[in-house]
Amino acid sequence: MNKDMKILIVDDFSTMRRIIKNLLRDLGFNNTAEADDGVTALPILQSGSFEFLVTDWNMPGMTGIDLLKAVRADAKLAKLPVLMVTAEQKRDQIIEAAQAGVNGYIVKPFTAITLKEKIDKIFERLEATA
Amino acid sequence: MANNTFPPESLQQARALVDSLEAGNEADVHEQLDKLAKLRESSLFHELGKLTRELHETINSFHLDARIAALTQTDIPDAKERLNYVITMTEQAANRTLDAVEQSLPLSTQLQERAAGLRAPWQQARAAANGALNGVGDRIDAFIDEVETDAVALQKNLSDALMAQDYQDLTGQIIRRVITLVHDVEQNLVGLVRLSGQRMGGTAPVPEPVVVEANANVLEGPRVPTLDTIDSLKGQDDVDDLLSSLGF
Numbered sequence: 001m002n003k004d005m006k007i008l009i010v011d012d013f014s015t016m017r018r019i020i021k022n023l024l025r026d027l028g029f030n031n032t033a034e035a036d037d038g039v040t041a042l043p044i045l046q047s048g049s050f051e052f053l054v055t056d057w058n059m060p061g062m063t064g065i066d067l068l069k070a071v072r073a074d075a076k077l078a079k080l081p082v083l084m085v086t087a088e089q090k091r092d093q094i095i096e097a098a099q100a101g102v103n104g105y106i107v108k109p110f111t112a113i114t115l116k117e118k119i120d121k122i123f124e125r126l127e128a129t130a
Numbered sequence: 131m132a133n134n135t136f137p138p139e140s141l142q143q144a145r146a147l148v149d150s151l152e153a154g155n156e157a158d159v160h161e162q163l164d165k166l167a168k169l170r171e172s173s174l175f176h177e178l179g180k181l182t183r184e185l186h187e188t189i190n191s192f193h194l195d196a197r198i199a200a201l202t203q204t205d206i207p208d209a210k211e212r213l214n215y216v217i218t219m220t221e222q223a224a225n226r227t228l229d230a231v232e233q234s235l236p237l238s239t240q241l242q243e244r245a246a247g248l249r250a251p252w253q254q255a256r257a258a259a260n261g262a263l264n265g266v267g268d269r270i271d272a273f274i275d276e277v278e279t280d281a282v283a284l285q286k287n288l289s290d291a292l293m294a295q296d297y298q299d300l301t302g303q304i305i306r307r308v309i310t311l312v313h314d315v316e317q318n319l320v321g322l323v324r325l326s327g328q329r330m331g332g333t334a335p336v337p338e339p340v341v342v343e344a345n346a347n348v349l350e351g352p353r354v355p356t357l358d359t360i361d362s363l364k365g366q367d368d369v370d371d372l373l374s375s376l377g378f
Contacts, residue, residue, distance in 0.1 A: 013299040015224040022232065022292055058303065058349045087303055087352035089363045091372060098376045105373060107366050108352065109296050112289060114366055 001123040003028045005051035010034070010041040010067065011085070012059040016108075020054060020085065023112050027119070038062025042070055045077055052119075057086035057093070065093075065100060072101045081122050085110065140169055202323060206316040213309050217302045224298035231292045235285060242281035245274050300352040307351055 007029055011017045017034045024032055033048070035041035037059040045053065053071065057064040064084055071077045083104040084097055097105055103125075104118040143166050150158035252274065256267045353362060363369050 011299070013221075013302055015221060015228065015295050016299040018225075018228050019292060019296055022228075026289070058351060063349075087300060088349055089353055089365070089369060090350055090361045091363060092361065093349075094363070094369055094372055095376065098373060098378065105369055107363075107369050108300060109293075110366065112293065 001120075001127075002051070004031055005029070006049060007032045007052045007054060008035060008041060008044060008048075008050050010037065010053070010055040010059070010064065012036050012056065016056065016085075020115075023115050024054075026112065027116055036061075038064065038067030038070065041067055045071065045080070046074065050080065053080055053082045054085055055082065057084060057088045057097075065097060068097065068100050068102055081126060083118060083122060085115075140166070143169060198319070198323060202316060202319050206312060206319070209312055210309050210316075213305050213312070217305055220298045220301060224295040227291060227295055231288050235288050238281050238284040238288065242278055242285075245277035245281070249274055303351040304354065 007024060009017050009020050009024075009032055011020070014036075017036075021032050021034070024030075033044060033050075035044055038055075039061040041053075041055070042062070044050075053067075055064040055067055062070075064086060068082050068084070071080055071082060081103045082101070083106065084102050085106045085108065087108040088094075089107045094105060103122045106114055106118055143162060147159065147162035147166065150162050252270060256263065256270075259267070350362070353364070358364070363372065
């Protein structure tokens with residue numbers, strides 16, 4: 001796993017973006033950018049060489065699930081690993097995210113350990129299939 | 131007979147009917163039956179009239195109730211404003227805490243590194259002093275150790291304070307749901323007030339009532355433990371179990 005990879009953090013609450021940014025920094029990832037919903041995130045992803053997307057689900061404008069679907073539908077972005085960090089925890093929604101091709105799913109409130117575990121798992125699986 | 135709600139003439143009519151039956155006068159029987167039926171209809175209309183009047187008066191008093199107008203014009207918009215302000219205040223508080231944590235974390239790391247960096251030169255200086263430090267040497271040794279371990283504890287506590295600021299996101303999402311609910315109630319109340327105004331001869335258009343969605347796709351937001359439904363998973367372990375059953 002490349003610690004210099006560019007990571008986009010998408011959440012409508014600036015406090016949550018700050019928390020995730022700090023946690024990622026603790027894990028050694030310093031190359032992060034932020035967006036507050038899918039509408040602003042998508043052009044950032046399309047214009048930059050991001051290697052990892054961490055997104056909330058419930059956001060005004062474009063939700064995280066729609067952003068995930070847009071990413072999977074975009075030939076250039078389709079393989080981008082996506083970690084969802086959200087308060088949504090209904091069975092149907094998690095199944096929907098899984099079917100849309102999410103790589104990991106964290107429920108808020110979460111811990112720094114959970115974030116590390118899920119990121120490690122995502123990149124282990126990617127490296128195993130690469 | 132105290133609770134008899136029949137019109138007073140009904141008993142008289144009934145006796146006349148019995149008389150006609152006993153006399154075997156078919157035409158008379160039919161006539162008496164018709165009279166009884168009419169009596170019944172007129173009492174039904176009377177009751178209906180009373181109900182209509184009551185409804186009309188209720189609508190009028192509703193229209194005139196200044197409390198309802200105040201609710202829709204000021205109280206509910208104020209309530210939404212207050213809730214939004216709660217979100218703003220918690221955001222400011224969380225950001226202040228995050229500022230303090232972000233400034234303190236590197237300080238604590240520096241303390242730890244400086245203490246570690248002092249250890250070797252200090253041991254050399256202490257050896258060179260050749261016992262001339264009168265016991266202060268042991269205290270400085272212990273101090274360097276303590277700074278190192280305390281700095282680690284400090285970093286852990288600061289990380290906890292950082293993570294705790296997630297309350298702002300979670301409570302903010304719950305408050306936004308309540309704001310939406312208050313907004314829906316407001317719209318329906320405004321519709322009701324306009325409806326009563328129109329009944330009184332007003333011309334304001336009546337808005338469509340807001341249908342509160344009971345759609346399965348509506349986002350639920352953060353879990354509120356006392357409001358769990360069958361569909362709610364209870365945290366990360368449940369989510370992990372579900373995902374692994376899906377092949378994750």
